[in-house]
Amino acid sequence: MARAQATGAPVATTVERLADDLTRNARAEVEDRARSVGVKAAVPLGICLLPAFLLLGVVPVVGGLLSNLGI
Template identity: 60%
Template sequence: MGLLVTPAAAMFLHKREPQQSQQDRHRITADLPFAADLMTACLQAGSPVSAATEIAANAIGGPLGERLAWVSSQLRLGADPEPTWAILAKDPATGALARAMSRAAQSGAPVADVLTRLADDARESARAASVATARSVGVKAVAPLGLCFLPAFVLLGIIPVIAGLASTIVLP
C-alpha cells in the first residue's frame, strides 16, 4: 500500500504551487488594475513609459511593484521593450500586462488606451471571480444542511408514517 501511496503523494506535492507564489499571484491580480490606471494617468500627463512604470512600481510596491521596477530600470538603461516585457509574460499574473505592453511597443499603438482596456478587463475578471466564489459558497452550504436535515426528516417524518400504515395493515 505504501508503495502506491508514496509516489502519488510525491507527485501531488511536487505539482502544488508554493504558498508564497500563490499569494504573490493573488496580490498581483488585485493590484494590476490600479497599476494600469496609474500608468495611464502618467502617460496621459506626458511621461515616457519607463517613468510611468517606475511611478507605478513605487506606488504599488509588493510583488507587482518589484516586477515593474525591474522593467522600468531595464527600459531606462535602453533595453528593447519587447524582450523586456516578454520576460514578464512568462508569469501568468503579469502576462496580460506584458503582452499588452509588448504589442503596443511593437505596433506603435497608444499605450494609454491599451492600459485602460487592460485595467477594465482586470476589474471585470476580478468581479466575475468574486461572483463565482459567492455562488460556490451557496452550493457548498447545501451539503452540510442536507446531511443534517435529511436524516432528521426521514426519522421524524417518513418512518412514523410508514410505521402507522404498517400497524394498520398488520393488525386488522
C-alpha cells in the same frame, strides 16, 4: 507603461484600461465564487435535513402501517 515611457505617450488611458481589466477580472472571480457557494451548501443542508425528514415524515408513516397490519 514601457511604451509610454519610451515614446512619451500619455499614461492615463493605459492606466484606466488596466484598472478596468483588473476590476472586470475581480468581479468575474467573485461571481464564480458566489455561484459555487450554492453547490457547496447543498451537502451540509442535506446532511442536516435528511435525518429530520426521516424521523418526522417517514418513521410515523411506517409505524402507522405496521400497527395497522398488526406486526
